[in-house]
Amino acid sequence: MTISIIKIGGNVIDxxxxxxxxxxxxxxxxxxxxxxxxxxxxxxxFGEKIGIIPNMVDGRRITDKETLxxxxxxxxxxxxxxxxxxxxxxxxxxxxLTGADGNLIRSEKRPVKTIDYGFVGDVKEVNVDLIEKLxxxxxxxxxxxxxxDKKGQLLNTNADTIASDLATNxxxxxxxxxxxxxxxxxxxxxxxxxxxxxxxxxxxxxxxLKKENVIHSGMIPKLDNAFAALEKGVNFVWIGKAENxxxxxxxxxxxxxxxxxxxxLY
Amino acid sequence: MTISIIKIGGNVIDxxxxxxxxxxxxxxxxxxxxxxxxxxxxxxxFGEKIGIIPNMVDGRRITDKETLxxxxxxxxxxxxxxxxxxxxxxxxxxxxLTGADGNLIRSEKRPVKTIDYGFVGDVKEVNVDLIEKLxxxxxxxxxxxxxxDKKGQLLNTNADTIASDLATNxxxxxxxxxxxxxxxxxxxxxxxxxxxxxxxxxxxxxxxLKKENVIHSGMIPKLDNAFAALEKGVNFVWIGKAENxxxxxxxxxxxxxxxxxxxxLY
Numbered sequence: 001m002t003i004s005i006i007k008i009g010g011n012v013i014d015x016x017x018x019x020x021x022x023x024x025x026x027x028x029x030x031x032x033x034x035x036x037x038x039x040x041x042x043x044x045x046f047g048e049k050i051g052i053i054p055n056m057v058d059g060r061r062i063t064d065k066e067t068l069x070x071x072x073x074x075x076x077x078x079x080x081x082x083x084x085x086x087x088x089x090x091x092x093x094x095x096x097l098t099g100a101d102g103n104l105i106r107s108e109k110r111p112v113k114t115i116d117y118g119f120v121g122d123v124k125e126v127n128v129d130l131i132e133k134l135x136x137x138x139x140x141x142x143x144x145x146x147x148x149d150k151k152g153q154l155l156n157t158n159a160d161t162i163a164s165d166l167a168t169n170x171x172x173x174x175x176x177x178x179x180x181x182x183x184x185x186x187x188x189x190x191x192x193x194x195x196x197x198x199x200x201x202x203x204x205x206x207x208x209l210k211k212e213n214v215i216h217s218g219m220i221p222k223l224d225n226a227f228a229a230l231e232k233g234v235n236f237v238w239i240g241k242a243e244n245x246x247x248x249x250x251x252x253x254x255x256x257x258x259x260x261x262x263x264x265l266y
Numbered sequence: 267m268t269i270s271i272i273k274i275g276g277n278v279i280d281x282x283x284x285x286x287x288x289x290x291x292x293x294x295x296x297x298x299x300x301x302x303x304x305x306x307x308x309x310x311x312f313g314e315k316i317g318i319i320p321n322m323v324d325g326r327r328i329t330d331k332e333t334l335x336x337x338x339x340x341x342x343x344x345x346x347x348x349x350x351x352x353x354x355x356x357x358x359x360x361x362x363l364t365g366a367d368g369n370l371i372r373s374e375k376r377p378v379k380t381i382d383y384g385f386v387g388d389v390k391e392v393n394v395d396l397i398e399k400l401x402x403x404x405x406x407x408x409x410x411x412x413x414x415d416k417k418g419q420l421l422n423t424n425a426d427t428i429a430s431d432l433a434t435n436x437x438x439x440x441x442x443x444x445x446x447x448x449x450x451x452x453x454x455x456x457x458x459x460x461x462x463x464x465x466x467x468x469x470x471x472x473x474x475l476k477k478e479n480v481i482h483s484g485m486i487p488k489l490d491n492a493f494a495a496l497e498k499g500v501n502f503v504w505i506g507k508a509e510n511x512x513x514x515x516x517x518x519x520x521x522x523x524x525x526x527x528x529x530x531l532y
Contacts (some may be wrong), residue, residue, distance in 0.1 A: 046339075049316040069344055073312075078335055081412060081420055085366040087416035095368040100351040100363040102405055133403060137396075139368055146347060152355035161369055255488020 002175045002235075004033045004249070005133065007163035010040030011183040012242050013079060022181070022242040029089035029249050032135045034166065035094075035142045037083060038159035043074040056192065063118040064154040070100075071156050075144040093134050094140045099123075099147030100154060105162065107147035107155050121147045121155025121164065126169035140162045140168040160222075164229050171233035178234055180222070181242040186256035187223070191216045197240075202257050203227065267403065268441045270299045273429035276306030277449040278508050279345060290518065293356035294331070295515050298401045301360075301408045301434065303349060303427035329384040329523075337422050340513075342408040350408050360406045361515030364430050365389075366420060368396045371415035371428065377447040387413045387421025389428065392435035395405040415442040431493050437499035443498050445486070447508040452522035453465075453489065456481045465504075469493065469523050481530045497516070 006029070009077035012022050026035060028059065044054045047070050055062040063071070080096040087094035099121075107121030134141050143166070145159040156219030160180070167178040187201060200207070204224060209215050226237035238248050240255020247254035272295070278288045292301060310320045313336050321328040347363040353360035365371030365387075373387030400407050409432070411425040428444070433444040451460035453467060467475070472489060475481050481489065484522070492503035504514050506521020513520035 033362055045317070050312070051315075060321055072347050073339035073343035075343070075349050077339035077341070080365055081338050081342050081364050084364070085414040085420050088366055088369055088414060088416055093368060094366075096364070096366075097361070098350070100346050100347055100354055100360075100362075102359060118442045130403075137399060148351040148354060152352045154351050 003170055004029065004031055005036060005163055005167050005170070005180060006179045006181065006243060006245065007036040007038075007159060008122060008181045009038040009159060011263055013037060013040035014042070018242070019083075020086070022245075023086050023090060025242065025245050026093050027087065028246060031213055033140060034135075035083070035133065035140065036159055036163040036166065037075075037079060037142065037144055039071060039075045039145065039151050041077065042072050044081060046070060046074055057115050057117075062116070063120050065119070068119040068154060068156060072146055072154055076146050076150065080144045086156070087142065088138060091190060092139055092140050094142050095134065096142045098144055099157065099162075102149075103150065104130055104143070105147045105157070105165070105197050107157055108149055109153065109155060119153070119155050121149065121157045123147065123157060123165040124166055128169050128173060128220060131166070131170065132173070160225070164225055167229055167234045168232035171229075171235070175235050176233075177236050177238065178226075178229060178250065179240075179245060180236045181245065182239050182255075184241070185241045185244070186214065186254075187219055189214055198256055199253055201256060202260060223258065227234050230258065230260045267497065268297055268417060268443065270297060270434055270443050270445060271429055271433050271436070271483045272299060272303060272305075272445045273302040273425060274447045274508060275304040275425060278447055279303060280308070284508070285349075286352070289321065289352050289356060291508065291511050293353065293358050294512060299311045299406060299411060300397065300401075301349070302425055303342045303345060303408065303410055303430040304433065305337060305340075305345065305411065308345060309337050311342055312336060315478075318335065320528035323383075328382070329386050334385040334420060334422060338412055340422055346408060346410045348387065353406060353408065358406050359404055360408050361400060362410065363376065364407045364410055364420070365423065365428075367462070369393050369414075369416065370409070371423070371431070372414045372416050373423055374415055375419065375421060385419070385421050387415065387423045389413065389423060389431040391434050392431055395434050397432070397436065398439070413445050417426075426491070428455065430491055433495055434498035436496075437501070441501050441505065443502050444495060445490075445504045445506075445514065447512060448505050448521075450507070451510070452506045452520075453481065453485055454488055455480055464522055466517055489524065496524065 043239045061134040076098045084094040086098045108123040140198045149158045167176045170176045186197040189196040244254035340365045350360040350362045372391040376383045376386045413423045433442045436442045452463040455462040501523040512522035
């Protein structure tokens with residue numbers, strides 16, 4: 001059995017028409033699938049209304065008590081349930097989950113070193129059994145980036161991390177493909193030109209590209225994470241635009257596929 | 267198999283210590299169980315902060331688009347997930363659900379007659395199969411009063427109604443007891459005195475009590491609903507204080523138990 005894990009973020013969620021288009025594509029996406037969604041700008045918008053100013057360090061939100069309540073409301077409540085209801089209308093048996101639900105994802109509050117991230121959780125354990133049971137009931141899990149420490153505390157976790165950790169844990173038992181929907185069409189040679197997609201990257205190509213300084217620095221952590229997932233048994237990682245997801249599912253050229261080195265070529 | 271459905275509302279949810287006490291009691295409550303929770307004052311509080319003024323008619327909230335988003339955030343997000351995380355810390359495998367999740371509860375937007383209730387849904391269908399599968403996985407479903415119309419629209423539904431409709435639908439297959447946690451100790455002869463509980467009401471006693479004008483008018487709809495649930499096969503309905511729930515589970519005197527007429531007495 002192949003499981004596809006698809007992650008969307010603000011570049012889809014923040015635009016109602018784009019989200020609708022994506023959900024329609026997702027409903028046609030073949031096989032067993034899991035959706036992981038981030039939060040987008042909605043949390044910041046509601047936060048402003050109630051006087052919470054987003055506090056970001058290195059692109060990560062510092063999560064104080066009020067911010068945690070806010071993201072729990074917006075991610076687990078508003079966004080998650082609107083996505084689930086829409087998918088239900090598309091005859092997809094979606095079921096929304098945080099990491100607390102069914103103890104899906106246990107995390108630990110990040111220790112304070114130089115920065116106190118507040119109520120931010122680093123993933124420690126994924127309940128593969130629950131996901132497996134849901135998938136076998138033809139349920140489409142819709143997972144938002146709120147986890148818990150099993151001691152009663154909800155925690156805010158990065159959605160990319162959740163997608164990767166789900167993938168590597170499920171990869172112990174299943175063939176898993178991981179799709180990151182992205183603002184750009186894939187990994188680009190010229191980051192301002194969607195026509196310069198690198199269609200496939202393996203370890204060898206990646207080493208070359210880094211050596212020649214071709215890859216935009218912002219992509220390097222994403223690619224490093226992708227290779228880390230492959231190391232842990234994920235079949236492939238895809239990075240591209242949400243609207244090209246069906247092409248990707250059909251194995252057609254679209255976005256960038258990151259694969260393990262094919263040693264047999266040597 | 268006996269299933270206990272327990273409903274809590276604002277008189278528990280609005281007080282953190284009471285909610286903690288209740289969840290600890292719930293974790294000791296024997297057998298298969300389902301928690302249904304309402305919203306309490308939190309939604310109104312957040313609504314005030316973002317400039318939404320609660321609009322109530324006959325004790326029911328009029329649900330415009332902004333209010334629907336608000337209750338989806340507060341009920342399905344904040345309250346539901348805090349309860350789930352707390353139950354997980356008490357070794358209860360809780361999983362939070364709206365009616366949209368797994369198509370648990372399909373409702374229809376209430377038709378406009380004299381009052382336009384807005385995005386309020388009347389329950390049409392309950393997915394007994396999903397509940398059954400979750401209970402057999404030793405999952406404790408935690409259900410909030412948001413439903414959907416299966417056409418992509420979330421709807422706001424009364425939590426008492428959800429508890430009753432779950433009970434009557436599950437009663438077709440299982441023995442179901444329905445517990446309403448209430449501000450008062452039960453159905454009282456003197457509504458200001460918790461020591462005047464009527465321990466048991468059946469149809470015969472109910473007819474007498476109504477004839478003698480003993481029952482406070484506010485209780486009559488609750489009792490009518492309880493008898494309607496019994497008519498549809500629910501084993502018994504209990505009304506009492508959350509803190510007496512364990513006594514009730516042990517069959518000890520506490521609150522008011524509403525039972526069907528025992529015709530064999532005649």
